Amino acid sequence: MKATAAKLLAKAGPFLGLLVVIVLFSIPAETREFFLTYHNFKIILTQTVIVAIGALGMTMIIVSGGIDLSVGSSIAFTSVVGALLIQKGWGPVPAMLAVILSGGLIGLVNGASIAGLRLVPFIITLGTLGVARGAAKWLGDNQTVNYDASPINSWMTTSDPFGYALPPGVWVALVLAVVTSLLLRNTVFGRHVFALGSNEATARLCGIPTTRLKIAIYALAGCFFGLAGLFQLSRLRQGDPTVAIGLELDIIASVIIGGASLSGGVGTILGSMIGALIMAVLRNGSQQMGWPTYFQEIIIGLVIIVAVFVDHLRQGKRE
Amino acid sequence: MATTAAALRLTGIKKSFGATRALRGVSLEIAPGEVHALIGENGAGKSTLMKVLSGAHEADEGVMEIGGRPYRPAGPHDARLKGVAMIYQELNLALHLSARENILLGAESASLGWIDAPASRERAQAAVAQLGHANLDLDRPAGTFSIAEQQIIEIARALLTKPQVLIMDEPTSSLTLADTEKLFATIQRLRAQGVSIIYISHFLEECRRIADRYTVLKDGETVGSGAMAGASLDHIVTLMTGREVKDLYPRTEHAAGEVVLEVKSVASAPRLKGASLQVRAGEIFGLAGLIGAGRTDLLRTIFSLDAVDAGEVCVVGAPGVKATPRARWAQGLGFLSENRKEEGLMLTQSIADNITLTKHETFGRCGWINGARQRTVAQHWVEQLQVKCRDASQPIHQLSGGNQQKIAIARLLEHPARIFLLDEPTRGIDVGSKAQIYQLIGELAAAGKAVVIISSYLPELLGLCDTVGVMCRGELCAIRPRAQWTESEIMRVATGSVEPSSDPSV
Numbered sequence: 001m002k003a004t005a006a007k008l009l010a011k012a013g014p015f016l017g018l019l020v021v022i023v024l025f026s027i028p029a030e031t032r033e034f035f036l037t038y039h040n041f042k043i044i045l046t047q048t049v050i051v052a053i054g055a056l057g058m059t060m061i062i063v064s065g066g067i068d069l070s071v072g073s074s075i076a077f078t079s080v081v082g083a084l085l086i087q088k089g090w091g092p093v094p095a096m097l098a099v100i101l102s103g104g105l106i107g108l109v110n111g112a113s114i115a116g117l118r119l120v121p122f123i124i125t126l127g128t129l130g131v132a133r134g135a136a137k138w139l140g141d142n143q144t145v146n147y148d149a150s151p152i153n154s155w156m157t158t159s160d161p162f163g164y165a166l167p168p169g170v171w172v173a174l175v176l177a178v179v180t181s182l183l184l185r186n187t188v189f190g191r192h193v194f195a196l197g198s199n200e201a202t203a204r205l206c207g208i209p210t211t212r213l214k215i216a217i218y219a220l221a222g223c224f225f226g227l228a229g230l231f232q233l234s235r236l237r238q239g240d241p242t243v244a245i246g247l248e249l250d251i252i253a254s255v256i257i258g259g260a261s262l263s264g265g266v267g268t269i270l271g272s273m274i275g276a277l278i279m280a281v282l283r284n285g286s287q288q289m290g291w292p293t294y295f296q297e298i299i300i301g302l303v304i305i306v307a308v309f310v311d312h313l314r315q316g317k318r319e
Numbered sequence: 320m321a322t323t324a325a326a327l328r329l330t331g332i333k334k335s336f337g338a339t340r341a342l343r344g345v346s347l348e349i350a351p352g353e354v355h356a357l358i359g360e361n362g363a364g365k366s367t368l369m370k371v372l373s374g375a376h377e378a379d380e381g382v383m384e385i386g387g388r389p390y391r392p393a394g395p396h397d398a399r400l401k402g403v404a405m406i407y408q409e410l411n412l413a414l415h416l417s418a419r420e421n422i423l424l425g426a427e428s429a430s431l432g433w434i435d436a437p438a439s440r441e442r443a444q445a446a447v448a449q450l451g452h453a454n455l456d457l458d459r460p461a462g463t464f465s466i467a468e469q470q471i472i473e474i475a476r477a478l479l480t481k482p483q484v485l486i487m488d489e490p491t492s493s494l495t496l497a498d499t500e501k502l503f504a505t506i507q508r509l510r511a512q513g514v515s516i517i518y519i520s521h522f523l524e525e526c527r528r529i530a531d532r533y534t535v536l537k538d539g540e541t542v543g544s545g546a547m548a549g550a551s552l553d554h555i556v557t558l559m560t561g562r563e564v565k566d567l568y569p570r571t572e573h574a575a576g577e578v579v580l581e582v583k584s585v586a587s588a589p590r591l592k593g594a595s596l597q598v599r600a601g602e603i604f605g606l607a608g609l610i611g612a613g614r615t616d617l618l619r620t621i622f623s624l625d626a627v628d629a630g631e632v633c634v635v636g637a638p639g640v641k642a643t644p645r646a647r648w649a650q651g652l653g654f655l656s657e658n659r660k661e662e663g664l665m666l667t668q669s670i671a672d673n674i675t676l677t678k679h680e681t682f683g684r685c686g687w688i689n690g691a692r693q694r695t696v697a698q699h700w701v702e703q704l705q706v707k708c709r710d711a712s713q714p715i716h717q718l719s720g721g722n723q724q725k726i727a728i729a730r731l732l733e734h735p736a737r738i739f740l741l742d743e744p745t746r747g748i749d750v751g752s753k754a755q756i757y758q759l760i761g762e763l764a765a766a767g768k769a770v771v772i773i774s775s776y777l778p779e780l781l782g783l784c785d786t787v788g789v790m791c792r793g794e795l796c797a798i799r800p801r802a803q804w805t806e807s808e809i810m811r812v813a814t815g816s817v818e819p820s821s822d823p824s825v
Contacts (some may be wrong), residue, residue: 188679188686195676198665205624205654205662206676206730207645265667 014258014274017307021278025285035288042158042166048280049156049169050075050235050244053228054251055258055272056173056180057107057221062255063184064217065197065264066121068110071225071248073132076241078103078229080136082152083145083239092151099233100226106132107222111215129248136241145239155234169231176224181269193217197264253300254279257307278303324387326351326515327372327403327484332381334367341367342378343539349484349532352513354506356526356547359536360559360749365519368536369486372517373405374398385483396425404477408489408747410469414462419443421461422476446475449512450505466610467498474505485509486517491525492747495609495775496810503529521749523552524778535559560751568782571761575785576600578635579769580652580738582621585630591616592793593630598738598769603760605784605801606773608813613793614773615657618740621771622647622654634738648677653736655727657743657773659720663727666716670708671697673715674729700729705755721752728756739763741772745779757783777806791815 026036034040054071061068082099090098106128113124139145156169164171184190192213195203204210232243258275260267279300286296327349334342342364349355359365370376372383374392383390385402392398395405412421419439428438440457447455452471455464461472470490477485487506491499506516506529520526526533527547534544535558543558580598585591591613598604606614619625621632623642632642637650647654656663664673671694675682682696683689697711704725708718715723724744731739741760745753760770760783774780780787781801788798789812797812 186688186690188683188688191672191676191679191688194668195665195672198667199662201656201662202665202673202676205644205656207643207648208676209645261667265665 014271014278017257017303018274018278018281021281021285025281025288028289030290031285031288035285039158040284044277044280044284045170046156046158046167047284048276049167049173050228050231051247051250051254051279052173052273052276053176053224053231054247055254055276056176056269057224057228058248058251058255059258059260059267059269059272060180060184060193060217061121061221062252062260062262063197063264063267064193064214065200066114066214066217067125067252067262068107068121068218068221068225069125069248070106070110070128070132071228071251072244072246073129073136074103074106074222074225075229075232075244075247077106077132077136077139078226079233079236079243080140080145080239080241082230082233083147084139086150086152087145087147095150095152096230099230100223103226103229104219104223107225108215108219110222111218114218115211115214133241133245140239140241142241144241147238152230152234153237156231169234172227172231176227177269177273184269189213189216194265197266199265250279251276253304253307257303259310275307324351325349325384326353326386327390327517328382328384329368329372330382332368332371332383333379334371334376335379341539342371344541345381345536345539346541347534347544349515349517351483351515352510353532354510354516354518354530356530356533357517357519357536358523358526358533358555358559360751363536363559364539365536366488367539369405369488369517369519372398372484373403373486399480399482402481402483403486404480404482404484405486406470406473406477406488406490408492410466410473412461412469412472415460417458418455418461418464418472419457421472422446422457422479424476426479442479443475446478447471449478449508450475451508465498467494467501470494470502471505478509482514484515484517486519488519489521489747490518491520491522495611496777497609497814499525521747522776523555527552537561556750568757568779569761571758571765573601573603573761573764573767573785575602576767580621580771581633581635582617583631583633585617585620585632586628587616587620587625588628590793591620591625594790594795595630596788596795596798598771600737600769601764601767602786603764603770603772603784605780605787606771606790606795607775607777607780607787607809608790610775612790612813614790615742616793617790617795618654618742618771618773622652622740624654648734648736651737653731653734653739655731655739655741655744657746659723659727664715664723667714669697669712669714670701670706670718670726671711673726674700674711674733677730677734696733697729700726700733704729704759719749721748724748724752724756728759737768739768739770739772741770743773743775745774745776777809780809781806789813 025031058068058071078099081102082095085095085098110125110128114121156167158167184193192208195208196210196213200210233239236243254275255267255272256262257278258268258271260272282300282303283296286299325348329345329347332342332345345364345368357365367376371378374395374397390401392401422443423439428435428442443457447453450471455468455471461469464472490502494502509516518526518530530547532544533547533550535542535555537559577600578597579600582594582596584593584595586593594617608614616625620627623644627642634650634652660666674697675693679688682693694711701708701711706722706725708722715726745756763770772784781804784801786798787801787804788795789809790796791813792815
């Protein structure tokens, strides 16, 4: 009886959580008029893009049994790289590719160090957290990098210059979520990511090239973080080396709220996306309620603990 | 052993979890200073009963008495205070703390939270002395002791509360024969001191040696009990399974063919010093030896999970490529780990994923996996090996040990391997599954596959293998046809107490 309830909670938890926060914010008089509107949801979705794209990469890493703490710094680094390239006169497409690849490069360094030095991901990425942040400040000469107008700036506006109903960033995130979900569930690469996270010893025993696989996972996730950096750049319209401090914690929280296990082998893209939405709805709703930011921080902190407790219930079921 | 006041008496114990009736009426009586074997297949209710007894669960119905007085523990700690201590199959030690700190854990001698070092030392020392191991260096971290010594530390911890009843769950499952002997001596010593011991084990021969009486559980009920002396093992197995198991080790007709695997003086740091052997198609080759003698290291080195420092592993009929586990699978080798949970299986993943992990890329095109085909293949093995499960997409951690092991073996069958390296394939699984796995190994040999099998359980090796090699201190010292071995002869070679009489290369 208790076990069934826990199981249901673990399965439907993220969905229910999202529903609950939406309903809660729809009731009070302060928010009733604006909260459940098309325009507000457009804002929420746009605000979710950066964390959501980060969560795509993070889901892969966490499912593989790893962690990446350097995401916030990677986003800052890649957005500064983007700003500098645009300043130098690069077109939007080459600049975009360069930004994504610079994120991939940080991921490659992370993956190669983790697999090559056989150190735990926590330590390596704690190191690159500092290195990438410092490099971003160095590149930006310790200040924000400004540039004249670029088409990239319009990828995250809610004013809808293209008539796509939602800004391009949201569509990109949606398409990538579907693609990544299929990648994890239905491809050899994806199943090997789960195998690695579920039991690395078994993966090795079964002849899976675990070293190469780890490097590939971190490098691919790094590309996602680079893309998140691109949208960060588009949103701020400048390269800010001090942006996104601690954002990796929001991203990790999204993945965990979405039902992934920090011990690896468990997690879904759909769950992580809902997790990211829950965080964004909480922020948006709290702002509309006029709550001070410290109150928002407390609420989000508590939500993370509840989510991890659900993860714990699921783990307990295993024995 | 009819005594007036039984040390422990259980009458009509019942316990349900939701709709599952784990215990349907268990009765058990144990005299002071008696070793009582509790026997039953996996799922018969032994663990639940022991949890009820040690206070982890509360019985729904039934009466428990200790020394004639009613006994209703409020929890594990209360159970310990009331005289029931439990030693679990998996050791529960804080490996970084010293042996002494482990023994005293939760029962430190202290005043106002300040640990009374001399008193602690004395109590811990008294406990190990009671077990006949007064010379253990209790200042060393628990992790630096051997498994057998760690077990002594656990038992010493249990003795601190001066229990009347000590429960030991599968205490020998990770011990070598020599360490098992030492454990038996410890048990005899405790028995002489009047401690009653409930001894749970899958090894019936062990139970017969050490126990005075036995009780057999099946489907949550007591189906038989009696004095061990004079009881026939066949009778006990029949009680356990509810069916007659005539011959546990079926002799399937098989004939050895060509040599398929040749190992030439292979060494691998730190343990494997040198081993040479030849295995033929259709041959079952057994590897005996004490734990730490290098048996597992030899198998892992053959499979390239450990590096080959010297010597050579030749797989006949397969191109010599860079040796990795991946290459070994490609050459037709398959490896079954002795450690199902830590290494053998991905517990959170499905049966289908676990069976097909070595060949995911064959289930579709361009890196895409056809999940339906994968499940069909898995379903075939589930039926073939009579795995008890919902369907092939069920996660492994929900299956029993025996069924998990069948899935681990199914991976080798599906690949398909032609040389099977099986490390302790029947460890910790129930008698029914064991018999099935023996049957399967026989069939593999009959079909011309080569099988190398490690086992610490000598009757199994002698019952199953054509050839047995014995390892000692990292070397494969003697290889002979089964007919030339006896259990005691194997032990003599394994413990290094005789010069090997035959040339290892013969």
